[in-house]
Amino acid sequence: MDYLLYTGCTVPLRAVGYEVAAIKVGKALGVNLLPMEEFTCCGYPITFLDNDSSMALAVLNICLAEEKGLNIATLCNSCTGNLTKANYRMKTEEKFRNRINELISPTGHQWKGTIEIKHFARILYEDVGEEKMKARVTKSLAGSNIAPMYGCHYLKPSKIYDGFDHPDHPKSMETLIEATGAKPVEYVEKTLCCGGPILALGEEMPMNMSQRILDGMKREKADVAVVVCPFCNVMMGEYQSTIGDKAGTEYGIPTFYMPQIIGLAFGFTPKELGLKKKQVKKAFGDILEEVE
Amino acid sequence: MTVTDKNNVKSDEIITADQLDLNFKYEVAEEIGGEGILQCFQCGTCTATCPVRKFDPDFNVRRVIRLTLLGAKEKVLTSDFVWMCSTCYSCYELCPQNVKITDVMTALKNLAVKNGHAHPNVKVHIPILEEFGHLGEITEFENTIREKHGLHEIVQNPDKVKLIFEKRKLKLFMEGKLKDEGGV
Ligand code: SF4
Ligand code: SF4
Ligand code: SF4
Ligand code: SF4
Numbered sequence: 001m002d003y004l005l006y007t008g009c010t011v012p013l014r015a016v017g018y019e020v021a022a023i024k025v026g027k028a029l030g031v032n033l034l035p036m037e038e039f040t041c042c043g044y045p046i047t048f049l050d051n052d053s054s055m056a057l058a059v060l061n062i063c064l065a066e067e068k069g070l071n072i073a074t075l076c077n078s079c080t081g082n083l084t085k086a087n088y089r090m091k092t093e094e095k096f097r098n099r100i101n102e103l104i105s106p107t108g109h110q111w112k113g114t115i116e117i118k119h120f121a122r123i124l125y126e127d128v129g130e131e132k133m134k135a136r137v138t139k140s141l142a143g144s145n146i147a148p149m150y151g152c153h154y155l156k157p158s159k160i161y162d163g164f165d166h167p168d169h170p171k172s173m174e175t176l177i178e179a180t181g182a183k184p185v186e187y188v189e190k191t192l193c194c195g196g197p198i199l200a201l202g203e204e205m206p207m208n209m210s211q212r213i214l215d216g217m218k219r220e221k222a223d224v225a226v227v228v229c230p231f232c233n234v235m236m237g238e239y240q241s242t243i244g245d246k247a248g249t250e251y252g253i254p255t256f257y258m259p260q261i262i263g264l265a266f267g268f269t270p271k272e273l274g275l276k277k278k279q280v281k282k283a284f285g286d287i288l289e290e291v292e
Numbered sequence: 293m294t295v296t297d298k299n300n301v302k303s304d305e306i307i308t309a310d311q312l313d314l315n316f317k318y319e320v321a322e323e324i325g326g327e328g329i330l331q332c333f334q335c336g337t338c339t340a341t342c343p344v345r346k347f348d349p350d351f352n353v354r355r356v357i358r359l360t361l362l363g364a365k366e367k368v369l370t371s372d373f374v375w376m377c378s379t380c381y382s383c384y385e386l387c388p389q390n391v392k393i394t395d396v397m398t399a400l401k402n403l404a405v406k407n408g409h410a411h412p413n414v415k416v417h418i419p420i421l422e423e424f425g426h427l428g429e430i431t432e433f434e435n436t437i438r439e440k441h442g443l444h445e446i447v448q449n450p451d452k453v454k455l456i457f458e459k460r461k462l463k464l465f466m467e468g469k470l471k472d473e474g475g476v
Contacts, residue, residue: 009427156381193380
């Protein structure tokens with residue numbers, strides 16, 4: 001299975017380890033994530049200013065992939081959302097299609113409707129499947145309790161995602177966690193929004209929103225959190241100690257990207273997954289005897 | 293004491309008919325998936341599920357919709373609330389009337405921009421995209437790290453992004469000088 005890897009803006013700037021791990025894990029499972037230089041921003045952040053421009057940027061990137069004849073694999077929830085939404089509307093709304101084709105016409109591209117967009121986690125869940133993943137595990141993560149953090153745009157709006165998972169009671173991330181041997185932690189906050197998109201307007205609200213999620217993980221005794229979006233990681237990981245200070249607690253929940261925990265279970269070294277040995281030891285020290 | 297809440301309505305202020313723009317709801321309905329607004333029957337499910345509302349009781353999305361339907365155009369378009377929607381789609385999933393509230397909130401933001409009220413912290417994205425084609429610059433620093441991990445080099449090229457923005461006359465749009473016939 002070949003896909004063009006759409007990294008967007010946040011992954012190369014803040015989450016190179018996510019990209020590295022996804023490529024390695026994909027390869028181990030027969031999913032080739034191919035590089036594509038011409039991709040630009042998906043347009044999500046300018047949705048708020050001008051949705052027309054936002055949708056046009058999304059469609060531009062879809063066209064670039066169409067011309068290569070390959071589907072897109074994504075790593076960021078918001079890229080996934082914007083690209084999928086644009087593709088869905090191009091397919092279902094004639095007025096929208098004409099208008100966006102007109103907007104992108106100076107670039108020389110036209111939308112044809114020949115490709116699909118899928119989040120890498122969805123590809124693992126839907127196209128590879130739990131059994132194939134389990135067969136590849138050499139270092140089980142059994143004994144670790146891992147909290148899945150879905151975020152919003154990976155699942156919602158559900159109508160654009162062909163119902164591959166339930167918007168309020170999803171199970172795709174749990175399935176992938178189980179494949180590593182670890183135990184998924186159940187907590188009601190797992191699909192809540194971290195507030196990342198409104199971070200530019202002030203830190204307080206996103207920090208409150210993220211605290212609610214972290215509190216849920218802590219209440220259910222998660223050892224580790226796993227995310228499928230670089231921005232979810234900004235809030236759950238990078239902001240965790242600041243949020244803890246404000247809440248008067250220390251969460252101590254190391255955050256990893258989904259392909260990184262799968263990669264550890266597949267026997268890749270931390271370095272091969274863009275991780276530090278110390279980080280992995282702290283989170284899985286008791287379980288993985290040898291961390292090289 | 294007069295308290296102004298985030299919906300920009302003073303607590304002791306009464307909205308009178310002469311301040312209302314009865315056409316406003318149709319303007320919204322013509323925007324980006326804004327058409328659902330006319331279906332709202334004010335049940336409040338959206339407000340109950342909103343994660344922003346949880347931490348600021350002033351952010352009441354049902355009320356924003358009501359104000360819009362009434363025609364309180366100035367109040368809605370200059371309010372902070374439209375910018376505080378985090379686009380989480382929780383309300384969108386649950387609305388019994390398929391109002392597609394997240395899209396309505398986006399329509400309201402876009403209309404605020406068209407009327408010259410773009411939020412300054414959000415505006416900054418445009419010049420960055422025009423310069424790099426992405427929401428930030430990829431420098432030699434990032435590319436060296438990429439090389440170490442065996443990843444391909446990223447060479448940014450904003451040309452096509454700029455062509456689209458020019459076609460859209462985005463500059464005029466941002467200055468509130470472009471009134472187009474409604475978004476998509
Ligand atoms: S969603 Fe964010 S990371 Fe993804 S391409 Fe758009 S701006 Fe960049
Ligand atoms: S949880 Fe935050 S970062 Fe993740 S998808 Fe939602 S808004 Fe984006
Ligand atoms: S949930 Fe839908 S119908 Fe109910 S108040 Fe909100 S927008 Fe209106
Ligand atoms: S989409 Fe916006 S209004 Fe709706 S629940 Fe989420 S934050 Fe609240």
